[in-house]
Amino acid sequence: MKIHEFQGKELFRQAGVPVLEGIVAVTPDEAAAAYDKLGGPVAVVKSQIHAGGRGKGTVIGNPEQHGVVLVKSADEARQAAAGLLGNKLVTIQTGPEGQTVNKVFVEAGCDIARELYLGIVLDRAVAKPVLMVSTEGGMEIETVAENTPELIHKEHFDPAIGLEAFQVRKLCKKLGISGAAAKAAAKFMPAMCRFYVDYDCELAEVNPLVITGDDQMIALDAKINFDNNALYRHPKLAEYRDLAEEEPSEVRASDAGLSYVKLEGNIGCLVNGAGLAMSTMDIIKYHGGKPANFLDVGGGANEEQVTEAFRILLSDPNVKGLLVNIFGGIARCTTIAAAVIAASKTVGFEVPLVVRLEGTEVEEGRKMLSESDVEIITATDITDAAKKIVAATGV
Ligand code: ADP
Numbered sequence: 001m002k003i004h005e006f007q008g009k010e011l012f013r014q015a016g017v018p019v020l021e022g023i024v025a026v027t028p029d030e031a032a033a034a035y036d037k038l039g040g041p042v043a044v045v046k047s048q049i050h051a052g053g054r055g056k057g058t059v060i061g062n063p064e065q066h067g068v069v070l071v072k073s074a075d076e077a078r079q080a081a082a083g084l085l086g087n088k089l090v091t092i093q094t095g096p097e098g099q100t101v102n103k104v105f106v107e108a109g110c111d112i113a114r115e116l117y118l119g120i121v122l123d124r125a126v127a128k129p130v131l132m133v134s135t136e137g138g139m140e141i142e143t144v145a146e147n148t149p150e151l152i153h154k155e156h157f158d159p160a161i162g163l164e165a166f167q168v169r170k171l172c173k174k175l176g177i178s179g180a181a182a183k184a185a186a187k188f189m190p191a192m193c194r195f196y197v198d199y200d201c202e203l204a205e206v207n208p209l210v211i212t213g214d215d216q217m218i219a220l221d222a223k224i225n226f227d228n229n230a231l232y233r234h235p236k237l238a239e240y241r242d243l244a245e246e247e248p249s250e251v252r253a254s255d256a257g258l259s260y261v262k263l264e265g266n267i268g269c270l271v272n273g274a275g276l277a278m279s280t281m282d283i284i285k286y287h288g289g290k291p292a293n294f295l296d297v298g299g300g301a302n303e304e305q306v307t308e309a310f311r312i313l314l315s316d317p318n319v320k321g322l323l324v325n326i327f328g329g330i331a332r333c334t335t336i337a338a339a340v341i342a343a344s345k346t347v348g349f350e351v352p353l354v355v356r357l358e359g360t361e362v363e364e365g366r367k368m369l370s371e372s373d374v375e376i377i378t379a380t381d382i383t384d385a386a387k388k389i390v391a392a393t394g395v
């Protein structure tokens, strides 16, 4: 789960990670009032969307309007908010369609002496979280990683112990930080690492991490992804979820207990088991097609869930064909067959449908399908299924 910058900063503040004062606004007048409340002379109006690159991003139809705007009066704050709210902001992370800005965060201006980068992720190879810092703050870290990987410094830490003092000193040396700023780092870096562990994050990124003119360290940006599998341990985070930022079909799928990820292609896939779903996508690509989604209906999927899955797949206008690939282990082929028949009645299939069934109650399932009046292209195995759906979809 992703959250907004202003929400991340709220959590940072509680965790002892220094941030600046800021106020959320949903109208231009609120933004102007927020500027006055912060007291100026400089503030920044920042679009709140679940994507980075806002500073360089621009609003559709208004290339002069960037997603992060420095303002020096209440009037400028009002104008900046008016240019952002309700409009679509395109950044390198949103795709060309952009994301609608529903809120702005008006934040006190910062006296920036240096912009650094700090990020924490899980390093699966080492089975520990890793803190990464770089002098190249404010830039796309992916570009730094590609062109000058030697400028990214890493320290793994034990989640039970956190980041140790000697590790902070090592990193400060590499960043060229000493004196009061190093003292600030000795608080900031371990606090961020503790935050990452305490909230079961997948990613906690501060870019830029700023050193101010008076040697303080401040998180000027906050990008946080939580591990969905651990969300049950943090019930308070539920109120931070912003459904407006999520793909509507993915919200529907998660409500129905389905694991669904929308993709760009045109072959809708309905599969049980994440592994089989991945290999189904692979084999479609291998035979020249493009999957429209990843979908794992799960081991114990019932007829209602599978019908909803068909509805979600068919609501995607890109979908020009459907591939059902079921290996009945816990799920029975008869359940899937019944769902296919039910879906054809309630949803209706206007695109070619290839079905490959195998496993528990397969004979009964196939019989149900062949006796129904649903138009189906049957496949004998996964390769056959992929070839048939690619041919029927006509890439
Ligand atoms: P994004 O990463 O989405 O572009 P950031 O929050 O990193 O958004 O902001 C982009 C840039 O705007 C920062 O690198 C920084 O230079 C500037 N900026 C952001 N917040 C402030 C602030 N409160 N005061 C001064 N400058 C800021």
Ligand code: MG
Pocket: 052, 053, 138, 207, 208, 221
């Ligand atoms: Mg940033």
